[in-house]
Amino acid sequence: SLFPRPPIIDTIDLPCEGAFRGEEEAIALLKNFTYDWRDVHNRIMPNHDRCHIYRSEFGFDKSLEPSKEEREFPLAYAVLAHNRFEQLLLMLSSVYETHNSFCIAVPSNSDQSFIHLVHGLADCFPNIRILQSGPISWGSYAIMRVTFDCMESLYLSGVDAPLRSNGEMVKIMKEWNGLSHVLVLPFQEGRLAANRNKTLPMRLFKTSLSGIISREATEVMIKHKKGRELIEFLRETRIADESFWASALGNPEVIKIPGGFNATQFLSFAKRYAKEEKRGKGVAAPKCVSPPCLSRGFVGRFQTWVRKKCKGSWSNGSCVYGVADLPFLASNAAFVAHKLYLEYQPAALLCLLKKLSHDRSIPNENFDARQYNFLPQIEFIRGAKYENLTRYDLIL
Structure with a gap:
């Protein structure tokens, strides 16, 4: 088109500043706001040039270049998503920079149209990689496994x-x-499940799947024998993804991680x-x-x-x-x-x-x-x- 559409975010006029200040009138108005995403979805589905829509309407193409400081300090994101494609686009485009890296893990039990669209998104951007996993459910070991695989190939949730x-x-x-930064809480013994009588590979701690991990720490976790032993041990525990980061980083006598x-x-x-x-x-x-x-x-x-x-x-x-x-x-x-x-x-x-x-x-x-x-x-x-x-x- 000679006159491409501006990014969707820029076309929606909302009294956000008033809501940020806590103004009741602005909050009441925004609570009633609706947006028909079917129009966007219908333009994406039959379009043979989806890349153009992603770049222009979802703002993957930035009008301003990132700073020198940002270019010299690239970030990597591991994203787990299984639905809400338009929301995934909005979230990704908000942090997208050409010098950053993205790994999107897509469970096989996602809707097939969602899987197709995510793979198509990666075809548009060389720094987005798709990792197709098996079926995933809440608290399953597969969440930990696919996150680790994303780290290895190179954690946001699709609703972050x-x-x-x-x-x-x-x-x-x-x-x-x-330095890395992770949540650290006492481990709940009930999460050991089938591993209750097994020898622990190291002391366990409860954490969050979301963590801010340095490249140097990531490399050690991936390559270290004890890191892989921890991953395997967590297979038979409950909510394995809430046990890895703090356990790996919190036992320097077992794994020496930067x-x-x-x-x-x-x-x-x-x-x-x-x-x-x-x-x-x-x-x-x-x-x-x-x-x-x-x-x-x-x-x-x-x-x-x-x-x-x-x-x-x-x-x-x-x-x-x-x-x-x-x-x-x-x-x-x-x-x-x-x-x-x-x-x-x-x-x-x-x-x-x-x-x-x-x-x-x-x-x-x-x-x-x-x-x-x-x-x-x-x-x-x-x-x-x-x-x-x-x-x-x-x-x-």
């Missing part, structure tokens, strides 16, 4: 929404200087602070002056598990964020938020993506990546003693 621009993520990870740390000792810090807090000796979080604001000790992914803290909908034990959650999400320091659905209050997802697009075009001059150095886990890995932690309020 990025909260940080590519440039902001690069600045944070440069501050960390090769940026690895003693997770047992780190958890002892958390226990110590919990006792102090119980005795009334806890510390209040400092007032946030310039968002994004650190509110939790793990920033890889933000997810809400407490119903009363969710202003949206509820699905499978966690929050589906809606428009009323935007003020909090907009100021959140996490890399991504999980989860948002395009079919539920779509303005919530669209506003976050519009903000991300704006932050890429006009970077926030007040964004301070140095605050991410004050995460207790990062300070601990760098050798800080309990008494010297900066943000005790984030350790639990």
Whole structure:
């Protein structure tokens, strides 16, 4: 076309700024917003030049070049997706840069039209690779296996929404200087299942499938004998994907990984602070002056598990964020938020993506990546003693 359509995100006029500020009128208006994605879907399906639609209408082609800092610090994303193709396009395009790498794992029990479209997407972009896996269900070992395979070939979920621009993520990870960042919690013995009487390959910890892992750490995990033993041991455990990262990184006496740390000792810090807090000796979080604001000790992914803290909908034990959650999400320091659905209050997802697009075009001059150095886990890995932690309020 001589007059290509502008990116979809740019054509949708929404009072997002008002919602980010918590204005009731804007939030009420956005709750009632609907968008008919059938028109977009119908243009994609019969089109022999889908690549053009992806590049122009979904914004994979960026009008502004990334910064020199970003080009010199490429990121790799492992994505697990099985439905909602249009939402996957929106999410991917929001973080897409030609110098980054993407691995999309697609379960075989996905709808065949979805599988076909995802493979077609990879045909358009040389830095997107598709990994076809067997059938996947929630909590199955296959999730851990396919994530590991994506690492090997080179974790966002298809319903995550990025909260940080590519440039902001690069600045944070440069501050960390090769350190990885994962959720660390005590392992629940009931998850051993059939492995209850087997010898553990190492001490296990509960974690999240989402993690921020350095290239150097990834290479060791893939190649190390004990890393592969851990992967195989987790096959017979429950929710295997919530046991790998922290277990691999948290046992330096078993696997020497760059940026690895003693997770047992780190958890002892958390226990110590919990006792102090119980005795009334806890510390209040400092007032946030310039968002994004650190509110939790793990920033890889933000997810809400407490119903009363969710202003949206509820699905499978966690929050589906809606428009009323935007003020909090907009100021959140996490890399991504999980989860948002395009079919539920779509303005919530669209506003976050519009903000991300704006932050890429006009970077926030007040964004301070140095605050991410004050995460207790990062300070601990760098050798800080309990008494010297900066943000005790984030350790639990």
